[in-house]
Amino acid sequence: MDNSVLDIAVVGGGINGAGIALDAVGRGLNVALYEADDFGCGTSSASSKLLHGGLRYLELGEFTLVKKALAERDTMLKKAPFLIWPLCFCLPHRPHLRPVWMIRVGLFLYDFLARPTSLPSCQFIRFDDHQVLKNDLLFGFEYSDCWVDDARLVILNIMDAAERGAEVRNRCKVTQATRKNGLWELEILDLQTQTRFIRWSKCLVNATGPWVEQFFECISSMIPPCSVRLVKGSHLVLPKLYEANKAYILQNKDGRVVFVLPYLDRFSMIGTTDIEFKGDPIDVSIDQSEIEYLLNVYNQYFQNPVSFSDVYWSFSGVRPLYEDASVSAQKVTRDYRLELDEKENEAPLLSIFGGKLTTYRVLAQEAVNSLFAYFPHMGGAWTECSLLPGSENITSFKDVEDDLKRRFHWMDCFSVHRLATTYGARVWVWLEGARFQNDLGQSFGFGLTQREVDYLIHFEYVRSGDDLLWRRTKLGLYLSDIQKKAVTEYIEKAIKNTLEDHSSFFNFI
Ligand SMILES: Cc1cc2nc3c(=O)[nH]c(=O)nc-3n(C[C@H](O)[C@H](O)[C@H](O)COP(=O)(O)OP(=O)(O)OC[C@H]3O[C@@H](n4cnc5c(N)ncnc54)[C@H](O)[C@@H]3O)c2cc1C
Numbered sequence: 378m379d380n381s382v383l384d385i386a387v388v389g390g391g392i393n394g395a396g397i398a399l400d401a402v403g404r405g406l407n408v409a410l411y412e413a414d415d416f417g418c419g420t421s422s423a424s425s426k427l428l429h430g431g432l433r434y435l436e437l438g439e440f441t442l443v444k445k446a447l448a449e450r451d452t453m454l455k456k457a458p459f460l461i462w463p464l465c466f467c468l469p470h471r472p473h474l475r476p477v478w479m480i481r482v483g484l485f486l487y488d489f490l491a492r493p494t495s496l497p498s499c500q501f502i503r504f505d506d507h508q509v510l511k512n513d514l515l516f517g518f519e520y521s522d523c524w525v526d527d528a529r530l531v532i533l534n535i536m537d538a539a540e541r542g543a544e545v546r547n548r549c550k551v552t553q554a555t556r557k558n559g560l561w562e563l564e565i566l567d568l569q570t571q572t573r574f575i576r577w578s579k580c581l582v583n584a585t586g587p588w589v590e591q592f593f594e595c596i597s598s599m600i601p602p603c604s605v606r607l608v609k610g611s612h613l614v615l616p617k618l619y620e621a622n623k624a625y626i627l628q629n630k631d632g633r634v635v636f637v638l639p640y641l642d643r644f645s646m647i648g649t650t651d652i653e654f655k656g657d658p659i660d661v662s663i664d665q666s667e668i669e670y671l672l673n674v675y676n677q678y679f680q681n682p683v684s685f686s687d688v689y690w691s692f693s694g695v696r697p698l699y700e701d702a703s704v705s706a707q708k709v710t711r712d713y714r715l716e717l718d719e720k721e722n723e724a725p726l727l728s729i730f731g732g733k734l735t736t737y738r739v740l741a742q743e744a745v746n747s748l749f750a751y752f753p754h755m756g757g758a759w760t761e762c763s764l765l766p767g768s769e770n771i772t773s774f775k776d777v778e779d780d781l782k783r784r785f786h787w788m789d790c791f792s793v794h795r796l797a798t799t800y801g802a803r804v805w806v807w808l809e810g811a812r813f814q815n816d817l818g819q820s821f822g823f824g825l826t827q828r829e830v831d832y833l834i835h836f837e838y839v840r841s842g843d844d845l846l847w848r849r850t851k852l853g854l855y856l857s858d859i860q861k862k863a864v865t866e867y868i869e870k871a872i873k874n875t876l877e878d879h880s881s882f883f884n885f886i
Pocket of ligand 1: 609
């Protein structure tokens with residue numbers, strides 16, 4: 378049993394928990410993060426994958442949030458240039474929906490609030506004859522936001538935190554938290570080994586996202602200081618719907634907007650919905666009515682209609698929105714609230730309500746700043762200019778692609794692009810020394826090799842097939858069932874070996 382006392386124990390390995398652990402350890406604090414399942418397996422892998430100001434939030438008067446989020450787009454572009462890139466959005470005009478003047482004012486404000494920015498400002502566009510949109514759509518507007526792989530953004534923060542000395546563990550559920558003698562006593566269940574252990578901490582951070590209220594049941598004699606509103610959102614993934622690498626933002630007559638986004642190299646994504654959710658967020662899944670809704674909005678705008686049979690995959694997540702008593706789900710604020718529970722001579726509890734992927738870094742910074750009174754010797758804010766793992770000495774994924782093409786003539790274009798946009802410069806950690814395909818060991822399909830799988834187990838905390846297929850990579854969309862089974866069995870065997878004899882595995886790396 379580890380009897381040392383942590384400064385901060387973070388519960389929840391979604392983007393907010395990961396960001397807080399990284400921020401805190403970088404300020405010299407002794408930090409641990411425990412995640413019940415896999416890092417990023419909750420809402421943080423089910424988002425629309427946009428780092429955006431949120432054009433629609435302007436209608437709700439959320440100017441402060443939009444400004445903060447727009448600034449973060451630029452900050453994040455520099456922190457992980459291989460994982461995040463600008464994406465052009467086309468907003469077709471429909472005369473019976475928002476009037477032109479309103480859209481112009483909104484986009485002018487969006488540009489204004491974004492200043493200074495490296496992204497292009499908005500512009501008016503006329504559609505030509507060869508467009509993918511319906512012929513009655515004559516003009517629209519274009520503006521820019523950013524794209525990110527959400528689950529990988531989480532793991533990069535986790536890796537960075539671990540490299541700076543934090544203890545980060547997935548498959549470790551915090552089952553009980555008790556205030557004792559000025560500290561938190563945490564009871565943690567390691568779900569892999571089915572063993573329980575105890576950790577002590579001076580401060581506890583509840584970053585359990587949609588479970589933030591439910592987690593209070595694990596804390597003796599405490600009730601949640603505020604509520605979250607759980608709002609489900611789903612996305613459809615279809616084979617690529619058009620060639621251009623641009624996104625569409627489609628207005629619907631209910632006042633909502635639906636995105637159509639290029640997804641990986643072979644797919645398009647349509648989302649999202651906004652539906653009140655009751656129950657355990659772990660059970661979230663898409664309804665028939667959501668599929669109909671999303672297909673219907675798409676079909677109102679695009680020339681080639683799509684139907685149920687075109688849907689290749691779907692995913693759903695639950696937004697943990699801070700409850701501000703709004704009437705409809707789409708009007709609830711997307712901003713966050715930090716609740717610090719302080720009692721004399723007792724250890725503090727910080728709970729995170731709401732938030733967005735886009736603003737996780739500033740949320741984490743504010744969260745750690747709020748603990749200055751408890752850790753007066755800790756460092757100041759530092760994450761704005763630091764790089765996330767894989768971003769060392771590169772300006773975009775293209776730098777890594779060029780290197781890969783130069784050094785590995787035998788590597789196919791799909792793999793070159795996938796590896797560059799997944800790992801950035803970290804690809805060399807496991808590719809260094811390899812000269813031929815055979816040097817990479819067993820091949821699982823679509824360029825996935827034994828060396829990559831071993832790297833993911835060793836450095837990126839992969840513990841199951843799903844961790845690799847759906848979060849560290851999206852190869853689940855490409856591999857056949859037989860190939861997925863082979864990957865899963867390989868990982869299960871490797872993990873079993875590791876648990877039996879920790880020292881003998883990974884010797885080759
Ligand atoms: C459909 C949809 C689209 C979205 N699109 C965008 C977007 O495009 N851009 C954007 O900026 N934001 C977007 N968001 C919002 C964003 O995804 C969320 O705000 C963010 O992911 C929340 O992260 P989190 O860390 O708070 O929660 P989560 O990612 O859910 O993490 C919480 C973690 O806590 C763990 N946990 C729970 N209980 C315990 C316990 N007892 N012990 C240990 N671990 C525990 C869970 O397993 C989970 O992994 C979207 C959200 C949804 C649902």
